[in-house]
Amino acid sequence: MARGYSPNRLPTRRNAELGYIVFATLVVAAAEAIIEITRDSQLTAHVATYALVALATGVVANLAIRRWASYADPLLVPCAVVLVGLGLVMIHRIDLGLAQQASDAGRTYQGAGAASQVVWVVLGLVAFLGVLLIIRDHRVLQRYAYTLALIGLFLLLLPAVLPASMSEINGARIWIRIAGFSIQPGEISKIALTVFAAAYLVAKRDVLSLAGRRVLGIDLPRGRDFGPLLLAWLISIGVLVRDKDLGTSLMFFGLFVVLLYVATERISWVIIGLLLFVGGCYIAYQIFPTVKERVSVWLHVFNYMQDQGYQLSQSLFGLGTGGLFGTGLGGGNPDLVPVAKSDFILSAFGEETGLFGLVAILAIYIVFISRAFATALAVRDSFGKLLVTGIGFSFGLQLFVVAGGISRLLPETGLTTPFLSYGGSSLLANFALLALLIRVSDAARRPPTTPPSAVTTVSGPVPVPDRDPAGPPTGTLSTGGPA
Amino acid sequence: MNRQIRRVSVFVGILMLAVILNLNWVQVLHGTSYRDNAANQRVALDDYKRQRGSIVLQGSGTAISESVVTKDALTYLRTYQNGPLYATVTGFNSILYGNTEIESAEDSVLSGNDDRFFVQRLTNLLTGRDPRGGNVLLTINKQAQTAAYQALGGRRGAVVALDPATGAVLAAVSTPSYDPAKLSSHSTTGIKKAWNAYLNDKDNPLSNRAFTETYPPGSVFKVIVSAAALKAGKSPSSVIAAPNALTLPGTSTQLRNFAGEQCANGSTDTLIHALTISCNTAFAQLGMDLGTSRVRSEADLFGINDSDFTIPVRVAGSTIGPVVDKAALAQTSIGQRDVRITPLQAAMISAAVANQGTLLTPYLVAEEQGPNLATLSKATPQILSQPLSPSQADQLTTMMESVVQSAQGTGQAAQIPGITVAGKTGTADNGPQKADGTYINPPHAWFSGFAPAARPRIAVAVFLENGGVAGNETTGGLAAAPVAKQVMQAYLSSIGVKGN
Numbered sequence: 001m002a003r004g005y006s007p008n009r010l011p012t013r014r015n016a017e018l019g020y021i022v023f024a025t026l027v028v029a030a031a032e033a034i035i036e037i038t039r040d041s042q043l044t045a046h047v048a049t050y051a052l053v054a055l056a057t058g059v060v061a062n063l064a065i066r067r068w069a070s071y072a073d074p075l076l077v078p079c080a081v082v083l084v085g086l087g088l089v090m091i092h093r094i095d096l097g098l099a100q101q102a103s104d105a106g107r108t109y110q111g112a113g114a115a116s117q118v119v120w121v122v123l124g125l126v127a128f129l130g131v132l133l134i135i136r137d138h139r140v141l142q143r144y145a146y147t148l149a150l151i152g153l154f155l156l157l158l159p160a161v162l163p164a165s166m167s168e169i170n171g172a173r174i175w176i177r178i179a180g181f182s183i184q185p186g187e188i189s190k191i192a193l194t195v196f197a198a199a200y201l202v203a204k205r206d207v208l209s210l211a212g213r214r215v216l217g218i219d220l221p222r223g224r225d226f227g228p229l230l231l232a233w234l235i236s237i238g239v240l241v242r243d244k245d246l247g248t249s250l251m252f253f254g255l256f257v258v259l260l261y262v263a264t265e266r267i268s269w270v271i272i273g274l275l276l277f278v279g280g281c282y283i284a285y286q287i288f289p290t291v292k293e294r295v296s297v298w299l300h301v302f303n304y305m306q307d308q309g310y311q312l313s314q315s316l317f318g319l320g321t322g323g324l325f326g327t328g329l330g331g332g333n334p335d336l337v338p339v340a341k342s343d344f345i346l347s348a349f350g351e352e353t354g355l356f357g358l359v360a361i362l363a364i365y366i367v368f369i370s371r372a373f374a375t376a377l378a379v380r381d382s383f384g385k386l387l388v389t390g391i392g393f394s395f396g397l398q399l400f401v402v403a404g405g406i407s408r409l410l411p412e413t414g415l416t417t418p419f420l421s422y423g424g425s426s427l428l429a430n431f432a433l434l435a436l437l438i439r440v441s442d443a444a445r446r447p448p449t450t451p452p453s454a455v456t457t458v459s460g461p462v463p464v465p466d467r468d469p470a471g472p473p474t475g476t477l478s479t480g481g482p483a
Numbered sequence: 484m485n486r487q488i489r490r491v492s493v494f495v496g497i498l499m500l501a502v503i504l505n506l507n508w509v510q511v512l513h514g515t516s517y518r519d520n521a522a523n524q525r526v527a528l529d530d531y532k533r534q535r536g537s538i539v540l541q542g543s544g545t546a547i548s549e550s551v552v553t554k555d556a557l558t559y560l561r562t563y564q565n566g567p568l569y570a571t572v573t574g575f576n577s578i579l580y581g582n583t584e585i586e587s588a589e590d591s592v593l594s595g596n597d598d599r600f601f602v603q604r605l606t607n608l609l610t611g612r613d614p615r616g617g618n619v620l621l622t623i624n625k626q627a628q629t630a631a632y633q634a635l636g637g638r639r640g641a642v643v644a645l646d647p648a649t650g651a652v653l654a655a656v657s658t659p660s661y662d663p664a665k666l667s668s669h670s671t672t673g674i675k676k677a678w679n680a681y682l683n684d685k686d687n688p689l690s691n692r693a694f695t696e697t698y699p700p701g702s703v704f705k706v707i708v709s710a711a712a713l714k715a716g717k718s719p720s721s722v723i724a725a726p727n728a729l730t731l732p733g734t735s736t737q738l739r740n741f742a743g744e745q746c747a748n749g750s751t752d753t754l755i756h757a758l759t760i761s762c763n764t765a766f767a768q769l770g771m772d773l774g775t776s777r778v779r780s781e782a783d784l785f786g787i788n789d790s791d792f793t794i795p796v797r798v799a800g801s802t803i804g805p806v807v808d809k810a811a812l813a814q815t816s817i818g819q820r821d822v823r824i825t826p827l828q829a830a831m832i833s834a835a836v837a838n839q840g841t842l843l844t845p846y847l848v849a850e851e852q853g854p855n856l857a858t859l860s861k862a863t864p865q866i867l868s869q870p871l872s873p874s875q876a877d878q879l880t881t882m883m884e885s886v887v888q889s890a891q892g893t894g895q896a897a898q899i900p901g902i903t904v905a906g907k908t909g910t911a912d913n914g915p916q917k918a919d920g921t922y923i924n925p926p927h928a929w930f931s932g933f934a935p936a937a938r939p940r941i942a943v944a945v946f947l948e949n950g951g952v953a954g955n956e957t958t959g960g961l962a963a964a965p966v967a968k969q970v971m972q973a974y975l976s977s978i979g980v981k982g983n
Contacts, residue, residue, distance in 0.1 A: 258494075262487040305522055313522065319509050320517020321525045333525045355510040359503055366499055373492040377485050389488050396495035400502055409505040 013074035014066050020078030021058030028054045028085030031329055035093045038330030046092060046114075053118050054085030057125050068132050069442035073375060076441065079368040080434050083419035084121055084427075086361070090334075090341075090348050091117050091422050097335025113341065113422070120424040124431035131435035138439050142383050145199030152192030155185035156239065156252070186248045187416075187429035190255075191436075194394060197256050198386035200228070201263035205382070209264040221268060229273060232256040237280040246294070247401050247413025251394060253277055258393050259386050298411040311338045315406045318351035326354030341422035343414060347406040361420070362403065369396045372437055379444035388440045391433050527578065531557035536593040536616035538573050538585055541849040543625045548573045548586070550616075553669065561667040567660035568632050571641075571693050572623055572652075572847065574796070575663035579674050584691070585619060585847065586663075588795035592617040592851050592859065599859055617859060620850040622651035627941070630973030631656040634966040639948035641692035641826040644970055647834040647933060647942045649864040650843030652794065653974060654943075655827070657692035659684075694798045697823035698946060701911030702761045702893075702959065703929045704782075704818030706832050709758055709882060711773050711781035713875040717754055719882050723772075725752035725765035731810035738767050738813060741910065741958075759885040759892050761908060763817050770816025775806050778816060784870035786831045786842060787824060794827075794845045801828040818911060829931045829944030833906065836879050837939035840871030880905050884936045887964075896964035897932055899972050901981065905939075906932020906967065908959030913949075925949040930963035934971045941974045943967050 029051035036043050058081040065072050095113035102109035135141065141148070159167035159175055169175050175182050201208070208225050236253035239245055257273030284291045293308070301309040301316070314337040321327060334340050334348030350358040372392030376385045395418055402417050404410035416426040509517070518526065538548035547569045550559040561576045563569065574584025582590050591597035595604070595616035604614055624644075631642035635658040644654035665677035681689050690696055712721070725746040729738045746752045746762035757765035770778050782788075782803045789802040804821020806812050814820035827845060835842035844865040851859040871879065883905035887894040893908040909929030928950045933942040945966040950957025975981075 258491055262484055262491060265484065265487050302520075302522075316509060316517050317520060317523035317525060319506070320514040320520075321523065323510055323514040323518070327529075333528055336524060350506070350510060355506055358506060358510075362499060362503065366496075369495060370492065373488060373495075376488045382484065385484050385488065389491060393491055393495060396498060400495075400498040403502040404505065407502070407505050407509045409502065 012066075012070045014062065014070065017065070017074035017077060018059070018062050020074065021055065021062060021081050024058065024078050024082035024085060025051050025055040027082055028089060031086060031089045032092070034328070035089065035096075035330035038328055039096060049118075050085060050088045050092065050114070053088060053121055054081050057081055057084060057121060060125055061128060064129050064132055065438060065442075068136070069438050071442045071445040071447075072438040073371050073441040073445065075367060075371050076434060076437055079364050079371075080419050080430075083361075083364060083368075084124075086349075087345065087417075087420035087422070088114055088117055088121070089329075090345055090420070093330060093352075094335050094341050094345075094348060096330075097333065101335060117422050117427075120427045123424065124427040127428045128431040128435045131432050132439060135436070135439055138384055138387060138436065138443065139381060141195050141387070142199040142202070145196045145203075148192040149196035149200075152189035152196060153235070155189040155192070156235070156248075158185055160239070184416075184423065184425040186245070187425040190248075190251065190394060191429055191432055193252065194255060194259075194390040195387060197259045198383055198390055201259050201386055202383045204228075205263040208260065208269075209266055221264075221266070221272075226272075229256070229260065229269070229276070233273075233276045233280060236277070237284060245414055246411055247398075247405075247415035250277075250401060250413070251397055251415070254397050255390055255394050259390050262389050263382075263386055294411050298408065301408060311344065312406075312408060312412055314338070315344050315347040316408060318347050319407060322351040322354045322358075324355050326350075326352050326357055328352060342416050342426075343402070343421070344406050345417055345421050346403055350406070362399070365395065365399050365418075369399075371441070375437065375441040375444050379440055381443075384440045384443060388437060391437055395433075528557070530594050530596075531559055531578070533595055534559050534615035535561065535576065536595070536618040536852075536854065538589075538593070539618055539620050540623050540625055541620040542623075545625060547621075548576075548663075555669045557669050560669060561664070563662070563664045563667070566662040566664045568628060568656075569623070570660045570663045571655050571657040571691055572621060572796070573663055575666040577666045577674055578669070579671060580666060580678060584796045585621070588793065588797075589619045589848065589851070592619055595854065597859075600853060603853055603855070615854045617854055618852040618856070619848055620852065621847055622646075622653065622849045622862070623655065623847070624653040624974055624977065626977035627654035627970055627974040628656060630654075631966070631970045632658065632660070634969040635947075639686055639692070640963075640966075641696075641946045642943065642966060642970055643693050643827045643830040644941055644943040644974065645830045645834045645845055647837035647939050648843070650834070650845045650867070651849065651862070651864075652827075652845055652847045653941060654970060655693045655847070657690070657694075659686045659688045661688040692946065692948065693826050694794075694796060695825070697799050697801055697825050697828075698927050698948070699820075699822055699911040699913055700818040700824045700829060701909035701927065701929055702763075702766075702818055703829055703832065703907050703909035703931045703944075704816070704822055704824075705758055705761065705766045706836065706879065706883065706907050706931070707782050707785055707787075708766050708770050708773070708778060708816045709754065709879055710785070710836075710871055710875065711777045712754060712769055713878055714781065714871065715773055715777060719753065719755035719878050721754045722751050723754055723757060723765050724750070724768045725757055725762050726750055726768075727764065729764040729767050729813065731767075731813050732771070733808060734810050736810070738764060738817075740764055755882045755885055756891075758882045758907070759889055761886075761893050766816050767813035771809055771813050775812050778812065779803060779806065781870060784842070784868045785835055786828055786867060787822075794847050796847060798827055798845075799825055801825055818909060826944045826946040829929060829946065830942055833883075833931045833933045833944065834942035835868075835870050836876050836883065836905070837933035837942045838876075839873040840876035841869050842867045880936055883907055883932065887932065893958065893960040894930060894932065894964045896960055897930060897968045897971075899934060899968055899975070902934050902971075902975065903936040904932055904934040904968070904971065905936040906930055906964070908964060910958045925957060928957045928962035929959045930967045932964075932967055932971075934975065935980065940978065940980055941971050943970050945970070 029047055032047045032050050061077045092114035099109035166177050167175050176185050210222055232253055236249040239249045257270055260269045297304045297308045301312045305313045318334055318337055329352045332351040334351050337344045337347055340348050349361055369392050372388055376388040379385055398415055401413050402415050405412045416423050418430045535550040537546040539546050547564050550561050553560045574586040576582050576586040593616045595614055627644050631654045637659050641657045642654055646653055661681050666674055668674055727745050727749050731738055740763045746765055752762055752765050787801040787803055790800045792798050801824035803815055806815050811820055815822055844867040846862050850861050853859055886892045887897045887904045887906050894906045897904050897906050911927040913927055914924035928947040931944040933939040945963040947962050950962055
């Protein structure tokens with residue numbers, strides 16, 4: 001490709017991205033500084049540490065993108081960097097609180113905290129680089145759709161098969177624990193299943209959009225096409241019942257239904273999907289006492305304040321104490337909420353930065369998610385559209401489920417907050433998803449490499465259905481063939 | 484597909500909106516109720532990060548409770564100077580068991596959470612100064628308090644002293660006492676240990692005998708019956724019935740005088756003499772003659788009306804009970820049956836007589852200050868009621884003087900050289916009588932009085948549970964009057980009153 005060849009090529013915006021990353025780093029440094037001054041009236045090396053981790057992550061990502069995906073959206077990485085950095089700072093702050101709790105009780109605190117999260121950030125960055133390097137064109141993934149589906153399902157169902165001693169932490173069987181390590185396979189299988197769903201639906205979209213009968217103004221699909229939806233439904237209800245994990249169940253099924261809707265362009269799938277899910281939850285509620293108990297704790301949390309409702313009621317106390325402006329970073333007691341570092345990190349922000357701070361954090365996610373949808377709109381191939389819509393939607397749904405869970409909008413789930421929460425599997429998975437987003441957004445924004453005459457024949461991105469999911473990778477996109 | 488993608492993005496937007504609306508609900512609309520929930524430890528933990536204000540004796544300027552910086556997680560430690568001496572008033576400030584007495588009643592000022600500190604808090608926020616709590620200045624007089632504590636000497640009992648002209652509480656002691664520092668420490672194990680030790684102590688040091696426990700007052704109640712009689716037109720020299728034994732109407736029970744003594748001539752006595760020697764039959768008959776409504780309304784005017792009040796610490800309501808029939812009225816009139824009063828109430832009786840028949844509302848807090856020592860509020864004396872006219876109060880004072888100063892009076896042990904003291908003793912049965920005439924529980928010993936009689940500066944009530952050390956042989960005159968004397972003497976000399 002020749003420089004200056006196309007008069008209307010998009011700027012790469014890599015320097016702007018770097019600028020945002022530096023700004024994100026300053027936010028992280030300021031947050032840590034406030035915590036340290038509030039708690040000990042002095043600054044320590046941690047201020048530099050976490051800001052540098054965030055900066056290094058961002059700069060490495062920026063350099064990699066310059067090299068391998070130079071047209072990618074410039075807002076995605078800065079959003080991730082500020083979230084990861086703020087997560088580190090809050091995890092460190094909760095460490096301080098827990099250490100103090102322990103010392104007050106005459107013990108020493110030995111939990112894993114910010115230091116090990118730094119390690120996970122580095123590994124997450126490695127995953128990011130790996131995905132970016134290996135997958136030079138996202139369409140290649142379509143070829144491995146079924147392999148990925150098998151891996152995803154295997155990982156999703158594995159904890160249910162494993163003995164509880166190897167899979168259960170805090171009552172939820174969503175882990176694989178081997179030799180001191182514990183990973184949440186659901187996070188990894190989420191990626192695999194997103195890729196599979198996108199590839200599968202692109203391949204089958206014609207069949208699935210064929211109308212069956214029309215009932216009450218809704219075109220119902222043909223009965224024989226219900227198969228995939230029913231399978232997805234069965235698996236998600238199975239996860240709900242077996243693993244007591246409403247979050248993963250909701251994520252998995254919601255993702256599938258939304259992609260089905262986007263692929264087939266038919267709202268009837270959404271309605272059927274919703275009815276199926278609600279019906280499934282209702283049946284599960286009627287049959288399984290554990291599900292019933294969870295709902296009961298959710299509805300009457302203060303009656304269970306001392307046992308099953310302890311975590312949620314502490315979270316609500318924290319949010320309420322934070323109020324509009326918060327207690328100030330370092331000025332609250334977010335460590336009173338059990339597992340605040342992972343599932344309930346948003347309530348820690350809610351307590352110390354108040355409603356304003358929490359909404360600001362949600363706003364960062366909203367920017368991130370909106371960039372994903374913008375990419376989905378801009379990219380030209382159907383698989384890319386579905387994949388990125390799936391990623392954007394899963395971030396949005398996950399955030400909804402987590403933020404709704406800590407504030408009692410929804411029953412509690414065991415999901416983590418993307419990028420912010422403590423946890424290796426979650427960080428690795430989210431960095432991998434970030435790399436996929438970067439890859440697709442690079443494809444979406446990269447100017448055509450064919451001669452200008454070809455460009456002028458196509459005005460704007462034209463969604464041409466990709467009918468060759470197993471087609472050879474092309475390395476760069478061209479507007480000539482099926483895009 | 485793009486139309487669908489846009490719709491999905493709108494749907495995610497709606498999800499985000501739902502979350503944000505819900506957060507508004509939780510953090511703003513319901514925030515206060517979550518924050519103030521009793522199970523929320525955050526507010527308590529937060530209080531320890533702020534320096535709690537001091538509790539100070541107004542007269543001497545002595546801080547009897549203040550918070551000092553430590554290196555602990557809970558930054559400030561509550562300390563008490565002479566903790567057991569002032570515990571009845573200060574209460575404790577415990578991370579495990581909450582606050583009591585002034586620490587509780589004035590918590591909003593001491594902790595700095597009071598709404599009146601709003602501007603101050605805002606200034607602190609802007610100037611970066613550490614916020615701290617305000618101070619509470621008490622009316623307690625160091626000398627009176629110390630004398631009361633020492634005179635009780637660890638016996639189960641209480642002393643309350645009032646300034647009759649203002650209602651200010653000069654002393655309030657309940658013994659045996661406890662050390663609030665042990666319950667306000669930072670060691671949870673230490674607090675629990677001390678708490679359990681106090682709970683298991685048979686002398687029950689944690690109960691506040693001065694303010695929140697009520698006891699039968701015995702003959703102290705005769706002051707109120709005397710007041711009712713004076714109001715009904717009697718005078719100290721009026722002759723009233725005083726038989727050796729009085730058969731209670733509708734029963735075969737015979738009411739007799741203390742140790743079966745004869746009051747005067749065995750059939751009648753003067754009102755002043757009946758009070759002086761504490762003649763039971765005379766007052767039982769007098770009460771019946773006055774009728775329930777007169778006795779009850781007079782008791783009510785003295786503050787005995789069955790309702791709790793605060794000074795600002797909680798004070799249990801005193802009561803004369805239901806008074807179901809004439810026999811009950813007879814027993815009520817000598818302070819038995821269902822009459823129950825607090826030692827503070829006993830002091831209020833004398834204070835009303837001393838203050839020319841006008842009863843002032845008791846108060847413990849002289850002044851509330853902000854962290855910058857600026858006055859938030861100052862106590863102003865409030866009239867509670869007017870149980871007697873000034874001339875009736877003079878007559879009753881003469882009668883009570885006779886109790887202490889005359890050769891036959893039961894309260895002679897309260898005499899102070901050079902100062903005329905007025906008062907009334909009480910010996911209150913509190914349990915069934917045994918076959919030999921003694922009681923299963925030794926009687927309570929009481930004294931309520933004031934000094935100097937001509938121009939009263941202090942009204943005091945002394946209560947000794949089950950007679951203190953004298954046991955069955957106790958009387959108010961024997962056990963309680965000497966305590967009252969020491970308290971009055973200590974206070975009067977501290978304010979420079981040497982004689983009449």
